[in-house]
Amino acid sequence: MKKRRSYPLILFLLLGFLLIWVIAFAQEESPLPPSQVKVKDTPNDNGHSLTITWKSSPDSAKILGYEILRSDSPDGEFKVVGQALATDTLYKDKGDKEKESPNYFPSHKNFYYKVRAKTDGLSSESEISLPAYAFQQWYHAGKTPVLVAVLIFSTLTLIFISKAKKGKELYVRPLAGIGAVDEAIGRATEMGRPILFILGLGTAADIATIAGFTILSRVAKRTAEYKTRIIVPCNDPIVMAVAQETVKAAYMDAGRPEAYEEKNIFFLTSMQFAYVAGVNGIMLRERTATNFYMGLFYAESLILAETGSIAGSIQISGTDQMSQLPFFVAATDYTLIGEELYAASAYLGREPLLLGALKAQDWAKGILLICLILGTIFTSLHLDFFANLFKFSLE
Amino acid sequence: MRRQLPILVVFISGIFMAIQYFVPSEPAEFVQEYAMDWVIVIGVFAMGLGLWSLTKVNWIKVQRQTPGWGYNLVTILGMVFMLVVGLIWDPGLGFFPGEKSQVSGTWFMNFFWYIYLPIQTVMFSLLAFYIASAAYRAFRARTILASILLVTAIVIMLRLIPLGAVSGINQWLANWILIVPNMAAKRAIWMGVGLGMVAMALKIVLGIERSYMGRD
Numbered sequence: 069m070k071k072r073r074s075y076p077l078i079l080f081l082l083l084g085f086l087l088i089w090v091i092a093f094a095q096e097e098s099p100l101p102p103s104q105v106k107v108k109d110t111p112n113d114n115g116h117s118l119t120i121t122w123k124s125s126p127d128s129a130k131i132l133g134y135e136i137l138r139s140d141s142p143d144g145e146f147k148v149v150g151q152a153l154a155t156d157t158l159y160k161d162k163g164d165k166e167k168e169s170p171n172y173f174p175s176h177k178n179f180y181y182k183v184r185a186k187t188d189g190l191s192s193e194s195e196i197s198l199p200a201y202a203f204q205q206w207y208h209a210g211k212t213p214v215l216v217a218v219l220i221f222s223t224l225t226l227i228f229i230s231k232a233k234k235g236k237e238l239y240v241r242p243l244a245g246i247g248a249v250d251e252a253i254g255r256a257t258e259m260g261r262p263i264l265f266i267l268g269l270g271t272a273a274d275i276a277t278i279a280g281f282t283i284l285s286r287v288a289k290r291t292a293e294y295k296t297r298i299i300v301p302c303n304d305p306i307v308m309a310v311a312q313e314t315v316k317a318a319y320m321d322a323g324r325p326e327a328y329e330e331k332n333i334f335f336l337t338s339m340q341f342a343y344v345a346g347v348n349g350i351m352l353r354e355r356t357a358t359n360f361y362m363g364l365f366y367a368e369s370l371i372l373a374e375t376g377s378i379a380g381s382i383q384i385s386g387t388d389q390m391s392q393l394p395f396f397v398a399a400t401d402y403t404l405i406g407e408e409l410y411a412a413s414a415y416l417g418r419e420p421l422l423l424g425a426l427k428a429q430d431w432a433k434g435i436l437l438i439c440l441i442l443g444t445i446f447t448s449l450h451l452d453f454f455a456n457l458f459k460f461s462l463e
Numbered sequence: 464m465r466r467q468l469p470i471l472v473v474f475i476s477g478i479f480m481a482i483q484y485f486v487p488s489e490p491a492e493f494v495q496e497y498a499m500d501w502v503i504v505i506g507v508f509a510m511g512l513g514l515w516s517l518t519k520v521n522w523i524k525v526q527r528q529t530p531g532w533g534y535n536l537v538t539i540l541g542m543v544f545m546l547v548v549g550l551i552w553d554p555g556l557g558f559f560p561g562e563k564s565q566v567s568g569t570w571f572m573n574f575f576w577y578i579y580l581p582i583q584t585v586m587f588s589l590l591a592f593y594i595a596s597a598a599y600r601a602f603r604a605r606t607i608l609a610s611i612l613l614v615t616a617i618v619i620m621l622r623l624i625p626l627g628a629v630s631g632i633n634q635w636l637a638n639w640i641l642i643v644p645n646m647a648a649k650r651a652i653w654m655g656v657g658l659g660m661v662a663m664a665l666k667i668v669l670g671i672e673r674s675y676m677g678r679d
Contacts, residue, residue, distance in 0.1 A: 114489045165489060204488040211485055218481075218661065225665055273502065275660050278667065278675055285674035305513030306506065314675055334520045335513035341586035342579075353531065367590060374593040388656045390649060398601035399593075406652040410659030413672065421671045429662045436654055 099127035101192040102134065102183045107200035110160055112211075112463065115175040115204030117162040122194060125185040128154055135184040135191075136161060142180050142196050152183075175202050210461030220435070225428035232424035240426050245384055245402035246415040252382045253290045256357035262297035263287070264356040266347060266372065268363030268387070269340060272306040275410075276388050280363035281314050282413035283386070287360060288315040292322035300333040301350060303343050308335045344368040348375040361385040361400065362409065365392045373399035386412060470670040477668030517542065545574065615640060 102122040110117035125131055136159050137146035152159045161181075163173020178199035184191050232238055256263045265284055270277035284300065291298045298315065302308035312333045319328040336346040351359065352375070359376040361369070361383070369385075369392040376383045377399055385396035386404030396403045404412055411429065414422035439458075446454040480498070483491045521535040529535075548570040553560045555569060564571040604610040622637035666672035 112487050114487055114492055165492075206486055206488050208485050208487045215485055221658070221661055222665060225662065229671065271506075275663055279659075279663055281675035282672055305509035305511075305516070308516060309509065309512060310675060317674070317676070331520055331523065335516040337517075338513070339579075339583070341583040345582075345586050349534075367587065370593045370597055371586070371589055374597055388659070390652060393652070395597065398597040405655075407655035407659035410656075410663045413674065417674070422666065425662050425666050425671060429658050432658050433655065436658075 098190045098192045099131045099185045099187050100125050101194045102185055103194060105181060105183050105194045105197040107179070107181050107197045109200065109202050110162070112205055112208045112461070113162075113202075114165060115202050116165045116173040117160055118179060118181075118200055118202050120159045120161060120181050120183070120197070122157055122183045124154075124157055125192075127185065127187075131185045131187050133186055134159075135186060137182040137184060137193070139180050139182075140177065142199075144180075146180075146182055148184075173202065175204065177201055210463065213458050213460045221428065221432050224431050225425050228427040228431070229421055229424035232420035232427075235420070238420070238423045238427050240411075240415070240423055240430070243404070243408055243411070243415060245386065245404045245408065246412055248382070248384055248402045249287065249416060250290065252358040252384060253287065253294055253296060255382055256291075257294040257296045259357045261357035262299050262354055263291055263358045263360070264347075264351060264354070264376075264381070265298055265300045265360045265362070267300065267302060267307055267311060268361065268365045269303050269343070269368070270307070270364030271304050272310050274364050276364045277307060279386075279410045279413065281310055283360070283362045283409075283416065284311060285314045285318050286413060286416035288318035289322045292319040292324045292327055295324075295327065297329075298332060299350060299354065299356070301336040301343075301347055302334065303336065303338055305335050305338075308333060340366065340368055344371050347372055351375050351379045351381065355379060356381050359383045359400075361387070361396065362404075362412075363387065365389055365396075370395040370399055376400070466673075466676070469676055470673065474668055474670060477664065481664075481668070514542075545571065548574070 102125045104121075104123040106121050107118050108121075109115075110119045120136055122134075131154050133154050134152040134156065135148050136150040136152060138149045138161060139146040149161050150159055161173070161179075163169075164171045166172060178201050180199055181197040183194045185194075228238070253263065265287060267277055267280040267284065270280075272278070288298055300308075300311050300315065302311055312330055315333055316325075316328050316330075319325050337343050348371070350356070351372075356376075356379065359372075359381045361372060362385070365372075365387050366389070369387070369389075373383060373385065373396060383400035384402045384404070385400040386409035387393065387396060388406050388409055390406075393403065393405055397405075407429070411426050414426045443455050443458070446452070476498075479494070483495050518539060521538050524535040525532050525539065549564045550559070552558050553564055553570050556563050560569065560571075563569065566572065567576070598616075602609070602613040602616055604613050618633060619637050619640060621633055626633055663672070667675075
């Protein structure tokens with residue numbers, strides 16, 4: 069009796085194992101491969117990259133990702149050169165241009181590709197692609213809108229410079245910070261105290277620092293005329309060298325070359341907070357009447373400006389660093405915001421050629437404003453052609 | 464001629480670099496990398512210039528014993544000490560330690576980590592107090608604009624604090640301020656900065672702006 073009772077149980081267990089085996093076997097089935105693998109040269113590059121596209125595997129829900137395989141012959145060995153996510157349908161096979169590099173990718177050499185869909189342990193490969201080779205481009209088509217904008221702006225600048233050359237009076241709106249420069253230098257002269265000019269933490273290659281040099285030149289000329297000492301502690305040796313030349317030239321222009329003292333334009337340190345400590349010390353020891361901050365500034369901006377405020381100096385700042393502008397606005401008397409830093413030199417010099425460039429800048433802003441309004445209207449009406457005109461790629 | 468030649472060099476370099484931006488090919492890349500190498504080389508030579516300036520300015524003050532000359536002496540001694548332990552002799556590594564001096568545990572790195580860095584941290588920490596004092600001045604409600612600034616600042620600061628029933632409204636208002644008016648102002652400044660940069664570059668390349676160049 070007992071033996072007869074155990075048969076259904078054994079049968080049930082066997083069926084159970086069979087069912088589990090069938091399910092497991094079904095799960096371990098290879099995924100369907102991706103299809104339509106196409107290879108083309110990556111556009112707008114130096115000729116060491118190919119772009120591979122494919123149509124996702126029909127089993128994309130269960131695959132973990134793709135492997136990209138490359139060979140220089142359809143019958144040769146295909147090696148894995150990259151990985152892509154299960155949701156990707158594009159991969160850029162990019163290599164180095166140096167022949168010595170292990171990742172060297174030659175130009176003008178045909179390559180064949182396969183894409184392998186992978187699940188946990190199993191995989192399936194696509195058909196081999198047609199051959200393609202990489203080659204360099206001589207124009208970055210993705211940057212066309214940038215080129216057009218630069219050309220328009222340059223033309224505008226040249227037009228206004230030419231007008232200025234012919235003697236046309238150009239009106240530019242007044243800036244409070246610029247108006248205060250003379251007042252600030254005059255105050256230092258009356259008080260018999262020096263002026264401090266800080267060029268920030270940028271290098272001589274930064275455009276904000278170059279703008280700082282141009283303002284330094286104008287300020288130094290006035291200080292030479294007023295016989296006021298100007299101190300320029302620098303954060304970078306090259307900036308120091310350029311600042312020395314700038315101040316020297318300004319003193320010569322003012323007709324007072326003998327008043328120029330090289331020791332007043334010196335290198336302090338290239339370390340950020342050591343520089344802050346040094347400049348703060350100068351502010352408090354020398355009791356500078358006026359402080360100028362013109363150039364690139366980072367976290368030190370507020371420490372400098374607050375110390376100057378405690379020392380009772382008049383302070384004029386200017387930077388294009390968005391994150392530091394609120395600090396300067398809060399802690400200094402006048403702030404040149406963003407583009408005003410670049411315009412300051414023209415305002416101070418009042419030279420027609422510089423004012424011409426400034427006028428072009430205003431016109432360019434006007435064109436930008438019109439484009440923004442038109443873009444808003446067209447995009448609101450679901451007409452994307454206008455916004456697409458401005459799309460560009462930096463890759 | 465002394466003025467024309469640098470202007471010509473700036474013009475050619477500027478035009479070339481502008482063209483290079485639109486040309487992705489290998490020769491253009493090569494010249495750009497070559498120019499960047501030059502910048503590094505000039506930077507290294509300029510470091511010597513900086514050292515000379517630092518020594519000269521401080522030494523004059525020590526010699527003349529101007530008020531506070533002791534600090535100038537400490538600066539010179541500190542500089543010489545770090546140059547010696549970093550380049551010439553480290554008690555643990557011997558003569559000419561080279562790159563080994565930048566490994567932790569050496570005299571050079573110990574002085575950097577345990578003397579220079581704490582001092583730098585102290586300077587940075589001052590920022591917290593200065594933010595408070597600057598905010599106090601900026602947010603004094605003397606005018607209508609200053610009052611708007613004060614109210615806006617309160618709304619933005621409170622967005623990180625649970626405020627019960629009004630939390631949702633405050634959150635919405637703070638996000639709106641950040642995304643709409645704040646972002647609009649930021650973008651306007653960015654556009655202006657972009658145009659200003661191009662204008663400045665153009666003025667320099669065309670030789671209109673020469674004030675940074677010195678004199679004949």
